[in-house]
Amino acid sequence: ETGVTQSPTHLIKTRGQQVTLRCSSQSGHNTVSWYQQALGQGPQFIFQYYREEENGRGNFPPRFSGLQFPNYSSELNVNALELDDSALYLCASSLGGTGDYGYTFGSGTRLTVV
Amino acid sequence: DAKTTQPNSMESNEEEPVHLPCNHSTISGTDYIHWYRQLPSQGPEYVIHGLTSNVNNRMASLAIAEDRKSSTLILHRATLRDAAVYYCIPHNNAGNMLTFGGGTRLMVKP
Numbered sequence: 001e002t003g004v005t006q007s008p009t010h011l012i013k014t015r016g017q018q019v020t021l022r023c024s025s026q027s028g029h030n031t032v033s034w035y036q037q038a039l040g041q042g043p044q045f046i047f048q049y050y051r052e053e054e055n056g057r058g059n060f061p062p063r064f065s066g067l068q069f070p071n072y073s074s075e076l077n078v079n080a081l082e083l084d085d086s087a088l089y090l091c092a093s094s095l096g097g098t099g100d101y102g103y104t105f106g107s108g109t110r111l112t113v114v
Numbered sequence: 115d116a117k118t119t120q121p122n123s124m125e126s127n128e129e130e131p132v133h134l135p136c137n138h139s140t141i142s143g144t145d146y147i148h149w150y151r152q153l154p155s156q157g158p159e160y161v162i163h164g165l166t167s168n169v170n171n172r173m174a175s176l177a178i179a180e181d182r183k184s185s186t187l188i189l190h191r192a193t194l195r196d197a198a199v200y201y202c203i204p205h206n207n208a209g210n211m212l213t214f215g216g217g218t219r220l221m222v223k224p
Contacts, residue, residue, distance in 0.1 A: 033211065042216065043212075045211040055210050088157075097210040099163075099205035100165075103160060105150075105157035105160075108157050
């Protein structure tokens with residue numbers, strides 16, 4: 001089975017621009033979560049999608065938005081980029097979003113905002 | 115979310131067993147205990163999870179205290195590739211997010 005694939009692996013954007021990050025979930029997984037990991041910190045939950053609906057959101061502003069598609073792949077969109085948005089963005093998929101399922105993480109997209 | 119306490123760092127010799135402790139005294143009855151590890155420059159990797167009973171898989175064993183206020187991740191024979199940050203995360207069965215704390219940085223000496 002294939003794991004979680006994220007693209008691109010690295011990205012440099014200018015403050016104020018918009019960015020879209022993509023994630024292909026592991027085969028058979030219907031739930032996708034997104035996390036932000038700043039340098040030297042643990043990942044922080046952004047939001048989760050279950051069967052194309054947002055199923056929970058962390059403490060992130062509305063300029064962070066997402067989508068999940070019928071094939072369960074997902075996008076993370078960030079508008080009006082700020083310097084503090086520079087981080088590793090991680091996608092994780094699971095069979096369900098609850099505690100009785102493990103999550104498979106991708107290798108992440110490293111976003112640098114200059 | 116239940117709070118966790120893990121040692122900041124631990125050291126082990128290659129091919130020896132490693133016991134990584136985690137205290138989660140505020141855990142609720144429906145929280146599963148998840149363990150993930152993160153190698154440098156990679157995303158977190160699922161290791162194991164359990165609710166009440168001890169669990170084994172090809173990567174590790176999870177020993178859960180009878181009162182569930184603590185757990186121990188056991189790597190039976192550490193290798194250099196096991197050097198990583200290990201996160202213990204209580205995950206509510208009705209919840210939808212993993213809350214990562216500081217984790218334990220495991221260093222493995224040859």
